[in-house]
Amino acid sequence: MSDTMTQEQLEAVMGLIINAGNAKSDAMEAIQAAKTxxxxxxxxxxxxxxxxxxxxxxxxxxxxxxxxxxxxxxxxLLAVHSQDHLMTSITFKDLATEVVEIYERLGNE
Structure with missing residues (x-):
């Protein structure tokens, strides 16, 4: 077995990092939109x-x-980073959902 990832594994890991990053960015933009x-x-x-x-x-x-x-x-390290990035993004998105709901409630009072 090789000491490195296959091309397919590398692509999957990069897909994790890219999509998790996009999710976190979208969640942050959701908070900013709710703030306004x-x-x-x-x-x-x-x-x-x-x-x-x-x-x-x-x-x-x-x-x-x-x-x-x-x-x-x-x-x-890249594989570990991809998993960490995914879990952080899931948590951030869940928190962003709550923050948006709070802003919405405050805006309706």
Whole structure:
């Protein structure tokens, strides 16, 4: 077995990083939109974050399927970073949803 990732594994890891990053950016934009009272845009950005997380999960599922099929990936710093990035983005998106809802409630009082 090689000490590096295959091209397919590298692409999956990069897909995780890119899509998780997009999700976090969309979630931050949702908060900024809610802060200005644009709740339509805020909800669109949260939906975009959800879609980016779905794409990230597809990459992760591909890696997990490969490992379950007997083709494990060497653990690299890049692979660990991709998983950390995904989990952080999921948490941030969940928190952003709550922040948008708070801004919306405050705007309706």
């Amino acid at each position: 009272g644009d709740f339509v845009l805020a909800k669109e950005k949260l939906e975009a974050a959800d879609q980016a997380l779905v794409e990230a999960h597809h990459s992760q599922t591909g890696l997990l399927t490969e490992e379950a099929s007997g083709n494990p990936m060497n653990v690299t």
